[in-house]
């Protein structure tokens with residue numbers, strides 16, 4: 513039985529004060545939720561404050577990025593061990609915004625996932641196709657490449673802490689959600705890829721979550737799909753009422 517995993521990616525939003533206001537409202541509205549894993553990913557500068565505010569709550573902390581080395585001459589970067597020290601349980605890797613805007617490659621993303629696994633941290637590993645790739649029937653090839661390259665040489669034991677986030681790029685921040693069937697087809701395909709890489713029992717345990725314009729009014733239908741185990745929420749995670757409703761999907 514896979515525990516639903518609902519994560520809010522705050523992206524480049526919220527000062528420390530705004531982050532704390534959001535987290536206090538969220539803590540109150542989801543305090544009785546025990547059957548879902550709830551995660552928020554603030555900006556780096558708010559991690560320590562939000563971590564303190566989350567102590568004793570049912571919400572976990574994620575960072576939005578990391579560098580695949582623990583120490584060294586890497587100006588401006590942050591390592592998995594420092595993120596763990598700041599209170600993070602997870603790190604988002606491979607988000608399409610970083611792939612597209614910052615040129616992150618599959619091997620670089622793979623190095624981050626292996627570094628996180630080595631530190632015992634979880635990864636929220638994002639994959640997904642562009643609109644052009646979907647319209648030219650390349651979706652499955654793209655997912656195959658991203659999954660096999662991103663998870664190369666990742667130990668099977670680490671998969672218990674890795675959540676795969678399927679985010680069709682054309683659905684991110686556009687208000688255009690993948691249909692329930694489109695999302696379920698992609699998720700079932702990804703689970704099959706995981707089975708090929710790690711075996712059936714691992715594939716059945718890994719949470720595969722959907723991201724791309726998830727809102728209170730479409731979450732119930734998405735979460736009703738067999739292979740959709742949660743959501744990675746951008747815009748709607750910035751409003752406590754909306755994110756709380758998404759967490760408490762029907």
Ligand SMILES: O=C[C@H](O)COP(=O)(O)O
Nearest residue numbers: 521684685724725746747
């Ligand atoms: O990480 C979250 C995704 O990019 C989805 O963002 P969105 O909910 O604003 O479409």
